[in-house]
Amino acid sequence: MKITVKAFATFREVMDMQIELEFPEGATVRTLLSELTGRYKGLGEMMFADPDTLRDFVNILKNGRNIHFIAGLATPLDEGDMIALFPPAAGG
Amino acid sequence: MEDPYMSKESSDTRFLRQIPLFGKEGQTKLQNARVLLAGAGGLGSVIATYFAAAGVGYIRIVDEDVVECSNLNRQILFHEQDLGVCKVEAAEKTIHALNSDVEVDAVCRHIDETSVGDLVQGMDLILDGMDNFTARYVLNRAGLNEKIPFIHGAVNGFYGQVTTLIPGVTPCLRCIVPTTPTWEKNAIIGVTCGAIGSVETSEAIKYLTETGKLLENRLLLWDGLRGECESIQIMNSPDCTDCGFSEGEPYGRRSSV
Numbered sequence: 001m002k003i004t005v006k007a008f009a010t011f012r013e014v015m016d017m018q019i020e021l022e023f024p025e026g027a028t029v030r031t032l033l034s035e036l037t038g039r040y041k042g043l044g045e046m047m048f049a050d051p052d053t054l055r056d057f058v059n060i061l062k063n064g065r066n067i068h069f070i071a072g073l074a075t076p077l078d079e080g081d082m083i084a085l086f087p088p089a090a091g092g
Numbered sequence: 093m094e095d096p097y098m099s100k101e102s103s104d105t106r107f108l109r110q111i112p113l114f115g116k117e118g119q120t121k122l123q124n125a126r127v128l129l130a131g132a133g134g135l136g137s138v139i140a141t142y143f144a145a146a147g148v149g150y151i152r153i154v155d156e157d158v159v160e161c162s163n164l165n166r167q168i169l170f171h172e173q174d175l176g177v178c179k180v181e182a183a184e185k186t187i188h189a190l191n192s193d194v195e196v197d198a199v200c201r202h203i204d205e206t207s208v209g210d211l212v213q214g215m216d217l218i219l220d221g222m223d224n225f226t227a228r229y230v231l232n233r234a235g236l237n238e239k240i241p242f243i244h245g246a247v248n249g250f251y252g253q254v255t256t257l258i259p260g261v262t263p264c265l266r267c268i269v270p271t272t273p274t275w276e277k278n279a280i281i282g283v284t285c286g287a288i289g290s291v292e293t294s295e296a297i298k299y300l301t302e303t304g305k306l307l308e309n310r311l312l313l314w315d316g317l318r319g320e321c322e323s324i325q326i327m328n329s330p331d332c333t334d335c336g337f338s339e340g341e342p343y344g345r346r347s348s349v
Binding site for chain 2: 006010057059061063064065066068082084086087088090091092
């Protein structure tokens with residue numbers, strides 16, 4: 001299945017703004033991040049506090065819904081998904 | 093003798109160039125609007141200035157800080173002579189220098205669960221000029237409880253984001269950013285506040301005058317470093333701890349304290 005990933009703000013300092021990836025059935029957000037952190041040096045350290053825990057500023061939307069409210073890293077991927085990765089700005 | 097350049101004549105003259113956008117009716121709506129501007133920092137400066145220029149009738153501006161030298165790179169409400177002065181007092185002076193018809197309620201107060209009820213009372217809109225998510229979540233919940241739209245904006249360096257959050261229509265802030273982000277660079281430059289604050293104010297003016305299409309169910313992400321801007325779809329979550337609904341509870345009321 002084909003997935004589109006869009007990266008925003010500081011994530012763009014280590015990865016492409018947009019990338020399309022192919023995954024087998026059964027892939028999850030964890031599979032996707034494993035692929036991305038293998039591909040882009042520095043991304044793993046930027047995103048993960050430890051191998052199972054995303055840093056608190058890492059927000060991942062699957063077709064607009066935060067994976068925090070789906071199944072976290074175990075959120076399944078589906079054909080045509082648009083995954084957005086963004087670290088929210090917090091200043092004013 | 094009246095100075096013709098200083099005469100206020102009528103609001104028709106003052107707003108001559110914007111009335112074609114939403115009619116005299118729209119201008120009257122701005123005049124009658126009451127907005128809560130939470131924060132008189134970089135975003136708040138831009139929002140307050142454009143609200144005053146556009147003729148928004150009542151601005152309740154809330155901030156507990158005094159003006160510091162390091163604010164002046166971005167907080168365009170303030171000038172060198174304001175250093176050490178309470179921000180909302182200095183803000184009121186600048187707003188009145190631009191438009192003396194605006195009623196300013198300058199509130200030097202911390203925004204938290206205790207104060208927010210009074211602050212949102214009677215407001216048509218809440219504008220986000222805060223510098224932290226703790227206070228934003230407080231405003232988010234207050235907006236949901238009182239069914240007042242919350243226009244969210246935030247900045248970091250050359251980056252920023254904006255969205256218009258309307259109870260019952262869009263996700264809430266917690267749906268899209270569920271936990272307080274603690275890692276953040278605190279570098280900030282005025283132009284990013286200008287970009288994001290302007291979009292927030294534009295959203296407010298459109299909402300108040302019922303003009304155009306709002307930034308609803310979309311998050312606009314600004315990348316000034318690359319000159320890129322994109323809005324992505326955002327969705328509410330039924331499991332959201334702030335706005336999520338369960339059977340028998342209408343959307344947007346679950347967070348009642």
